[in-house]
Amino acid sequence: MIRRAGLRYPNADLRRLDLVCERGLDQELIAQLSGCGFIERKQNVVFQGFTGSGKSYLGCALAKQACQHRIRAHYIRMPDLAEAWALAKDKSHGTTTFLKKYAAFTLLVIDEWLLDHPDEAMRSMLLELLERRYGNGSTVFCTxxxxxxxxxxxGSGVHADAIMDRIVHNTIWVETGSYNMREHTAMNEQ
Known part of the structure; x- marks a missing residue:
């Protein structure tokens, strides 16, 4: 299950997080998330912080933890999701297949959430995908x-209202801070 989840960091592990205190991570909250109860409750998780603060690692670690609990998880970067959507639109029944696929994961990790401004077609897809996932699965947003x-x-319009409505009311927010873990790792490897 871990291999099929497509994790960017397959060795990510919630039990081996570096500099938890320095990064301002809530150890109790991380421990609660590792039990995957939020998935049973169909809650979402947002990892929000500066570049290099470990959002992607945390998202992968959470997906890996879900897999270890025999929960079907999948990791994808927002730019790759947009590319997959563009390809799906060119195929017969491609959009339906695409939406079914990404709605079916019990846990979906979307990394680099809103890094680029989604166009109107992408906003429509996100609304439909999040509508299908609402109450049926959990989504992790790394942003x-x-x-x-x-x-x-x-886009500040009706789609923005509707997308946010399907996310913000049922979400656990985790600040990952401003400590750059890439810089820390690079310094320790020298």
Missing amino acids: QYAQKDWHQRL
């Missing part, structure tokens, strides 16, 4: 952007 910036990045 640099605070919730206050999401509406504008989603």
